[in-house]
Amino acid sequence: MPKRVDHAERRAHIIDALVRVAAAEGLHAVTMRAVAAEAGMSLNLVQYYFDSKAKLMHAALERLEQQSHQRWSKRLADLPQPPTAHAFIEAFLAEALPTDEASRAFHLVWTSYAVLAMTDRELAAEPFVAGPDRLERQLTDVLSRAQRDGALAGGRDPAAEAARLLALSHGLGTGVLVGQRSAEAAMAILRAHLDQLFDDRLVWSAPRSPVEVTSDGG
Amino acid sequence: MPKRVDHAERRAHIIDALVRVAAAEGLHAVTMRAVAAEAGMSLNLVQYYFDSKAKLMHAALERLEQQSHQRWSKRLADLPQPPTAHAFIEAFLAEALPTDEASRAFHLVWTSYAVLAMTDRELAAEPFVAGPDRLERQLTDVLSRAQRDGALAGGRDPAAEAARLLALSHGLGTGVLVGQRSAEAAMAILRAHLDQLFDDRLVWSAPRSPVEVTSDGG
DNA sequence: ATTTTTATCGTACAGCGGTACTATGAAAAC
DNA sequence: GTTTTCATAGTACCGCTGTACGATAAAAAT
Numbered sequence: 193m194p195k196r197v198d199h200a201e202r203r204a205h206i207i208d209a210l211v212r213v214a215a216a217e218g219l220h221a222v223t224m225r226a227v228a229a230e231a232g233m234s235l236n237l238v239q240y241y242f243d244s245k246a247k248l249m250h251a252a253l254e255r256l257e258q259q260s261h262q263r264w265s266k267r268l269a270d271l272p273q274p275p276t277a278h279a280f281i282e283a284f285l286a287e288a289l290p291t292d293e294a295s296r297a298f299h300l301v302w303t304s305y306a307v308l309a310m311t312d313r314e315l316a317a318e319p320f321v322a323g324p325d326r327l328e329r330q331l332t333d334v335l336s337r338a339q340r341d342g343a344l345a346g347g348r349d350p351a352a353e354a355a356r357l358l359a360l361s362h363g364l365g366t367g368v369l370v371g372q373r374s375a376e377a378a379m380a381i382l383r384a385h386l387d388q389l390f391d392d393r394l395v396w397s398a399p400r401s402p403v404e405v406t407s408d409g410g
Numbered sequence: 411m412p413k414r415v416d417h418a419e420r421r422a423h424i425i426d427a428l429v430r431v432a433a434a435e436g437l438h439a440v441t442m443r444a445v446a447a448e449a450g451m452s453l454n455l456v457q458y459y460f461d462s463k464a465k466l467m468h469a470a471l472e473r474l475e476q477q478s479h480q481r482w483s484k485r486l487a488d489l490p491q492p493p494t495a496h497a498f499i500e501a502f503l504a505e506a507l508p509t510d511e512a513s514r515a516f517h518l519v520w521t522s523y524a525v526l527a528m529t530d531r532e533l534a535a536e537p538f539v540a541g542p543d544r545l546e547r548q549l550t551d552v553l554s555r556a557q558r559d560g561a562l563a564g565g566r567d568p569a570a571e572a573a574r575l576l577a578l579s580h581g582l583g584t585g586v587l588v589g590q591r592s593a594e595a596a597m598a599i600l601r602a603h604l605d606q607l608f609d610d611r612l613v614w615s616a617p618r619s620p621v622e623v624t625s626d627g628g
Numbered sequence: 629a630t631t632t633t634t635a636t637c638g639t640a641c642a643g644c645g646g647t648a649c650t651a652t653g654a655a656a657a658c
Numbered sequence: 659g660t661t662t663t664c665a666t667a668g669t670a671c672c673g674c675t676g677t678a679c680g681a682t683a684a685a686a687a688t
Contacts, residue, residue: 196685197635218529220438223675234637235676245676300528307525310518310587311436321590355599356578359585363577366584369528372539373573381573414655415665441645452667453646463646 215297277338495556
């Protein structure tokens with residue numbers, strides 16, 4: 193056996209095993225032994241590369257976050273540059289939906305972590321609030337620009353629309369995960385929503401002065 | 411000690427203890443012993459009233475479902491009869507959001523169960539797909555009627571709107587649970603969505619007979 | 629060549645979890 | 659009044675889980 197080994201690669205290998213176990217049998221089935229077996233190594237090695245289970249769990253969450261970011265970047269890069277706001281957001285929403293098996297696994301494990309974080313003060317809740325918050329700001333920016341360009345349907349509040357998009361995609365994602373709806377059906381709903389949001393067929397019935405839609409934009 | 415005891419009451423008491431434990435520490439913290447302690451009885455009694463942990467978990471899920479149904483019925487009954495479609499749906503959405511502590515506990519535990527059901531074939535996935543399906547049909551009916559009455563904004567598909575409302579409320583609910591958004595903010599977004607859905611200020615660009623504004627005094 | 633470091637293995641230990649077993653007073657049935 | 663049933667209690671057992679503790683062989687360092 194060689195002496196020097198790429199620790200980062202080893203750790204990634206183990207975490208991938210963890211995600212496979214969690215996706216197949218749930219986060220509660222993630223034990224040091226199960227992960228070791230899935231990774232094809234001994235229990236001791238998992239201990240060796242991650243001191244404790246808690247650290248392993250944290251590392252896995254971090255990796256999931258990074259991977260998600262990477263996939264999102266890749267999808268964005270695949271868009272014709274510069275992408276329209278519509279295309280940009282549609283790509284975003286497509287990524288937020290569990291379409292293929294890999295995506296399904298990711299979303300399932302991510303959701304499991306999120307539920308865990310609701311009660312475990314130990315587990316950083318940061319990714320589950322700061323992450324969406326950042327996305328929401330990003331979406332808000334894009335929508336604001338789109339609004340300036342006149343691409344948005346009238347009377348929309350970019351921040352509110354961003355929040356709505358995020359909540360909607362998450363709700364649909366859960367529906368797909370739970371087997372209530374197919375990913376295609378969910379995507380169709382999202383596209384319809386987007387079409388409405390970017391639709392120029394919808395106009396105000398009265399000239400725009402008197403109408404005040406949302407309250408504050410805090 | 412008396413001999414005859416109301417089993418249903420006993421079981422309900424135990425299940426309530428389970429829900430408290432699950433809401434406070436997560437579903438993974440639900441052990442026979444923890445539930446017994448929370449219920450103020452011995453481990454053996456929990457075994458006595460529910461043969462196994464699996465049956466206890468199933469019973470708890472059933473009770474949650476029933477309670478949810480009851481709360482929803484009560485909320486509906488509190489509405490002025492007959493309720494407008496707008497009021498009906500707003501009441502529904504308000505119930506779907508974790509507003510007070512009790513509601514938060516319910517939604518947290520329910521979500522935990524849903525995540526569990528994603529991997530445990532044993533745990534009936536039925537409540538998490540048949541339930542929302544039924545709600546969706548109900549909403550679709552209400553929206554269809556509203557559309558016939560001309561209360562809906564133009565060009566909407568009741569079924570799609572029902573799915574959208576359900577997904578949106580669920581996504582917002584998760585956001586509240588996770589601490590990303592306050593229940594009030596979530597409710598504001600939902601109300602805005604509803605206002606749009608029922609809004610007569612939004613019409614097709616092609617001129618249309620003016621729809622009157624139902625100023626919701628109810 | 630010896631010593632140290634590193635990656636790996638096996639195993640042991642303590643705690644907890646679900647379940648099963650037995651016991652015991654008290655009410656109900658007879 | 660005896661027997662049966664019921665609600666409750668205590669406890670023991672076995673398996674699993676995280677963690678700790680050596681052992682070992684190979685590569686690196688000296």
